[in-house]
Amino acid sequence: MADDGHNPDDAARSPPSADTLALLRRRPVQAVAIAAILGIAAAAFAYTGGWLTPDRLSPARFVDGMQQAHGVFPGFRRSHAKGICLAGTFMGTPDAKSWSVASVFNGDPVPVTGRFAESTPNPYAPDSSDPVRSMALRMPAEGGEWRTGMNNTPGLPVSTTEDFFALVFATAPDPQTGKPDPAKVQPFVASHPEMAAYLARAAAKPLAANFVNDSFNSVNGFIYVAPDGQRRLVRWTMRAEAPFSSLSQEEREKAAPNYVFDDLLAQVAAGPQKWRLIATFAEPGDPNKAAELWPEGRREVDMGELIVTHVESEAPGNCRDINFDPMVLPPGIEPSDDPIAYARSAVYSSSFRRRMGEPKSPSAIAGRSAEAPQ
Amino acid sequence: MTHYFNGLARVLHWLMALLILTMLFIGIGMVSTVSPRYYELLTVHRSIGIVVLVLAAVRLINRLLRPVPPLPADLPGWQRFAAQSSHLMLYVLMFALPLVGWAMLSAGGYPIVIFGSIPLPPIAPHGDQLFAVLRTSHSVLAFLLFAIILAHLAAALFHRLIRQDDVLKSMT
Ligand code: HEM
Ligand code: HEM
Numbered sequence: 001m002a003d004d005g006h007n008p009d010d011a012a013r014s015p016p017s018a019d020t021l022a023l024l025r026r027r028p029v030q031a032v033a034i035a036a037i038l039g040i041a042a043a044a045f046a047y048t049g050g051w052l053t054p055d056r057l058s059p060a061r062f063v064d065g066m067q068q069a070h071g072v073f074p075g076f077r078r079s080h081a082k083g084i085c086l087a088g089t090f091m092g093t094p095d096a097k098s099w100s101v102a103s104v105f106n107g108d109p110v111p112v113t114g115r116f117a118e119s120t121p122n123p124y125a126p127d128s129s130d131p132v133r134s135m136a137l138r139m140p141a142e143g144g145e146w147r148t149g150m151n152n153t154p155g156l157p158v159s160t161t162e163d164f165f166a167l168v169f170a171t172a173p174d175p176q177t178g179k180p181d182p183a184k185v186q187p188f189v190a191s192h193p194e195m196a197a198y199l200a201r202a203a204a205k206p207l208a209a210n211f212v213n214d215s216f217n218s219v220n221g222f223i224y225v226a227p228d229g230q231r232r233l234v235r236w237t238m239r240a241e242a243p244f245s246s247l248s249q250e251e252r253e254k255a256a257p258n259y260v261f262d263d264l265l266a267q268v269a270a271g272p273q274k275w276r277l278i279a280t281f282a283e284p285g286d287p288n289k290a291a292e293l294w295p296e297g298r299r300e301v302d303m304g305e306l307i308v309t310h311v312e313s314e315a316p317g318n319c320r321d322i323n324f325d326p327m328v329l330p331p332g333i334e335p336s337d338d339p340i341a342y343a344r345s346a347v348y349s350s351s352f353r354r355r356m357g358e359p360k361s362p363s364a365i366a367g368r369s370a371e372a373p374q
Numbered sequence: 375m376t377h378y379f380n381g382l383a384r385v386l387h388w389l390m391a392l393l394i395l396t397m398l399f400i401g402i403g404m405v406s407t408v409s410p411r412y413y414e415l416l417t418v419h420r421s422i423g424i425v426v427l428v429l430a431a432v433r434l435i436n437r438l439l440r441p442v443p444p445l446p447a448d449l450p451g452w453q454r455f456a457a458q459s460s461h462l463m464l465y466v467l468m469f470a471l472p473l474v475g476w477a478m479l480s481a482g483g484y485p486i487v488i489f490g491s492i493p494l495p496p497i498a499p500h501g502d503q504l505f506a507v508l509r510t511s512h513s514v515l516a517f518l519l520f521a522i523i524l525a526h527l528a529a530a531l532f533h534r535l536i537r538q539d540d541v542l543k544s545m546t
Contacts, residue, residue: 021448023536037523037531043464045520050406058406142519143491161408188425321502322483327413331491339410346405352482357506 010076011267044225062165062343066121069172073233076123078351080216081151083117084261084365085319086311088272092304094298099232099279100224102332103142110139112306115319116211116264119151123363126257128249131207133260135216135238135275137306138322141330150216150238154205156197159289160302161343167195194291201293206246210263210317212273213242220326220341221288224279225332233282233336235294238306241274242267261365268311269370277303290340312369313362323352378544380440386433387545392524393426394468398520420475421488427472434465443544446537460522467519473497474515478508479488 023339024031042051044142051057066078073081089109096105103108118125119132136149160162170188189195208214224234247255256262267273281299282288314320327335327345335341379387393403397419445454479486480496481504487493498504533541 020453027536030531034528034531038528041527045399045402049402049405056406057408059408059412060405062408089468144487144493189375315502316502319506321500325484326479328485335413336409337410342410342413343408344409352507353506356482356502356509362500 004020012096014085030032031107043111057165059346060125062168062347063350063354065168067163069169070121071173073121073123075355076121076362076363077117077355079121080117080119080122080136081113081123082125082363083123083134083314083319084264084311084364084368085314086112086114086116086135086308088112088306088310090137090277090304090306090307091318093302095301096303097227098334099226099234099281099303101227102224103148103329104139104146104330105303110141112137112139112192112308113319114138115322115324116261119259125364128252128255128257133208133211133214133216135211136319136324137327138324141332145328145331146333147324147328148218148236149326150218150236152208152216153219154201154217155293156219156243156290156328156340157195158192159291159340161339163192163194164340165344184233189323198291203236206244208240209245209247210260210267212264212267213240213244215239215275219288219290220344221282221336221338222329222341222353223336224281225334231334233288234279234280236279236303238279239340241276241305261368264311265368265370268308268372269327270372272372273308275306275308277337279303288338289327290338306356309372310370313366316360321346321356325349375444376441377540378445379442380436382436383433383442385431386436390426390429390433390468390533392527393422393429394519395523397422397426397471397502398516398523401516416459420479420486423472423475423498424488426468430468430472432464436546437465446539446541453529456525459530460526463522464519466525467515470515471519474508474512479510481505481508484508511524 046052050058063078070079072078077083090104090112091109092105094107097107099105103111114135114137117134118127118130119134120130131152133152134149136147138145138147156164158167167188170184171180171182173179178209189199212260218236221233221235223231225231280294281301281302282294284297286294314319325345325348326341330337337344400419400422401417404412404419445457445537449457470509475500476486476494480498481501485493486496493539498508529540530545534543
């Protein structure tokens with residue numbers, strides 16, 4: 001390496017202290033070479049960062065698109081803005097640990113926090129205007145933590161991130177009517193058969209009356225790692241134990257603007273609310289595409305029970321300040337090759353970064369809480 | 375007087391140069407895409423970042439304990455100042471970037487897991503404004519680090535190709 005016998009003290013090798021510019025002029029080729037090396041390094045950096053390829057779909061561009069098409073309420077999630085925090089316990093069934101080695105399934109009670117929400121980016125939207133509801137959860141686990149964000153929708157209208165980005169614009173509300181513009185939706189449906197199938201599925205599915213009798217789907221596929229090392233493609237559903245009921249559109253519109261949250265607060269105040277985590281395992285050949293449901297008859301395993309005993313409005317330090325990134329997974333649960341799950345991770349991070357720095361104001365569900373009696 | 379950095383210093387210098395440059399490219403590359411590369415690169419980013427922090431600590435101790443070669447005696451004063459202050463900044467940033475990365479995930483309420491299943495404790499309280507400040511700092515400091523590394527590279531080549539002195543040799 002260093003010791004080549006040359007004496008670095010050899011004064012003749014060092015030029016006399018001279019004007020640096022004059023030195024550069026004496027060796028123009030070397031000076032240009034140095035400039036070129038710097039230029040190449042800077043260009044490689046700029047290319048990697050996407051500044052030379054504005055067409056690359058970055059998380060920031062995705063969130064910009066959502067804001068542009070659907071509006072933005074600073075300080076709030078760019079999607080699922082109207083929500084309330086939850087707390088409770090999860091306990092795995094005796095069977096669960098033979099399907100995934102994640103410690104949350106070991107049968108011990110696990111403390112859970114999370115968030116119920118509606119998908120609108122508007123934290124003041126009336127509940128009757130938004131049929132898409134969500135449950136997001138986080139639980140501590142050995143070697144990490146498990147976070148999941150689930151929706152009540154029967155799959156997604158599309159299966160790729162690029163299609164989802166196009167969908168964001170196709171479903172932008174018309175400023176006149178406040179509803180998606182059929183002139184934009186129609187061509188999208190026509191060119192995306194998945195979307196037509198989704199609309200048919202969604203129309204056939206009655207909307208649950210409230211949060212506690214609604215069920216929430218992972219939609220995206222993940223991998224459960226079994227004790228014998230076998231890795232299985234899985235989707236899951238938090239299936240309500242409360243009996244299903246539904247309201248007509250007229251009843252919904254006549255109800256109070258926050259009736260879904262009012263109901264939730266009243267129901268939790270009356271007693272713990274329960275869901276069962278049902279895992280559905282794919283069979284070989286089942287598509288890992290969020291817009292395609294798997295055929296009936298797939299193996300379903302009851303992985304455990306979620307009991308919600310507490311709900312409270314968003315406030316500093318509670319679920320408000322958490323990013324329910326569905327790719328925060330503990331050992332025993334792994335990502336699959338469903339591209340939407342990866343895109344969610346990147347996009348949620350960008351939404352989180354923006355909203356955390358913005359001034360906060362209360363949503364329509366402010367200053368409320370309920371605790372289930374023991 | 376020594377003419378060379380000791381062996382450990384030279385090994386750490388080139389290893390960390392590689393790791394830190396890789397980290398800078400991984401960092402800006404991952405936040406530029408919604409593809410699976412975002413998640414895959416971020417997973418690697420956290421782990422290498424903590425490795426850099428550990429190596430930086432070893433390097434600093436070695437730097438304080440072992441003699442280092444002097445700059446050429448005839449170096450103009452401003453270049454001497456630029457060399458010393460940029461080296462100081464490189465040391466500061468070598469610690470600051472991984473520490474800010476770790477602290478910002480703490481402030482964001484994230485679990486901090488490296489190498490798949492090694493959880494690290496939070497080193498900052500959970501808080502929205504703190505997260506925002508640290509997240510912006512992580513970007514600003516990363517760009518500053520890249521700029522100083524470019525200047526450092528230019529200076530090394532200037533010594534080797536233009537001044538033709540033995541500064542680069544002292545580290546190779
Ligand atoms: C590419 C597709 C999707 C995009 C771009 C997207 C975008 C977003 C964004 C920006 C947020 C706000 C994140 C934050 O600031 O914390 C959000 C929240 C949420 N998303 Fe998505 N989403 C997508 C697909 C899905 C799917 C498939 C599901 C469910 C199966 C889902 C469920 C949720 C839930 C539950 C929340 C709220 C979490 C909470 O209450 O904090 N999203 N989404
Ligand atoms: C040598 C040390 C490190 C360097 C050079 C570095 C560099 C970078 C760069 C250039 C970015 C992109 C900045 C931007 O968005 O403008 C970034 C983002 C990030 N870094 Fe680091 N980093 C280092 C260490 C760490 C460590 C130790 C952690 C965590 C343990 C970390 C976590 C992150 C995270 C979470 C992001 C942002 C992801 C997002 O916003 O979605 N970094 N880093």
